[in-house]
Amino acid sequence: MSRLVAELPAPTDERPVRVGRRRRGRQERLAYLILLPALGTVFVIVTIPFIVVLIQSVTADDGSFLGLRNFTRALANPLFYEALRATGVYALIVLPSEIVLGLGFALLVHRTVRRAGLRATLYVLAVLPLVVPPVAIGVVARLIYAPGYGVLNIILERLGLIHQEIQWLSNPTLAMLSVASVDVWQWTPFVYLVLFAGLQTVPRESVEAAQVDGAGWWTQFRYIELFYLRPLFLLILFFRLADVLRVFDHVYILTGGGPGTTTQLLSLYLYRTEFKFFDTGQAAALAVVVLVSISILYSLITRVLPLERA
DSSP: OHHHHHHSOOOOOOHHHHHHHHHHHHHHHHHHHHHHHHHHHHHHHHHHHHHHHHHHHTBOTTSOBOTTHHHHHHHHOHHHHHHHHHHHHHHHHHHHHHHHHHHHHHHHHHHHOOOHHHHHHHHHHHHHHHHSOHHHHHHHHHHHHOTTTOHHHHHHHHTTSOSSOOOTTTSHHHHHHHHHHHHHHHHHHHHHHHHHHHHTTSOHHHHHHHHHTTOOHHHHIIIIIHHHHHHHHHHHHHHHHHHHHHOOHHHHHHTTTOSTTTTOOHHHHHHHHHHTSOOHHHHHHHHHHHHHHHHHHHHHHHHHSOSSOO
């Protein structure tokens, strides 16, 4: 008898485990039900335009099927590659500038500003450029850089730094720098806000331990704070890349894509293809190409900068 009892498996109470699983299952179903209206709305808003564009990219204006002919015309157009080059130059200017400036300002405020009121004031000031309409920003930038009445040339002349006005919007190099400076002004605060929020998640104990061991500000940033900021860099990079691909308002107001095609970014090129030359098929094909390209680029970025923390 004792041997039989010894061979019996030890009793296990599976009831709490089953109850916990059922509870988690109910909570997950409730979460899905709550999110379903919002996710469904977003799905419809995104899916319907994509299907329409996809249909337009393989059909003519009369509805006849063309296959990949629109894609062939779009990719064979040299203006597309000029717009792609201009977009790349624009991105290489604005993205590093915004990340470096935003990170520097976030570190400065995080380490030197201790008063909550002053931090809140800086937060509000950083939000202001983000809520100003891009058209208004473009108009103000036009008043700064425009020849004849531009504020920047007037100030430089009054200070004696220049003796004739600089053609900020007519010179190819200066035109690209001018439109890029507007983007840097508007979106550097976004980078600052995201990274400053990330710095608040760094454990105070780790920082204090590093300071006791004699770690300087660079060592502290490299080995402690950067670890918590890596996922946020991925977030910033993806959102800003998406914004660069669709930037339009202030570039159109400042230069209209000129001089020549120097500042004709992809968004302006798509706009002209559709609304100036009325080539709906080619514009739709380009939109599909851009969408697929940014999806592939996002996949590559997530592989290089994984979201999971090591």
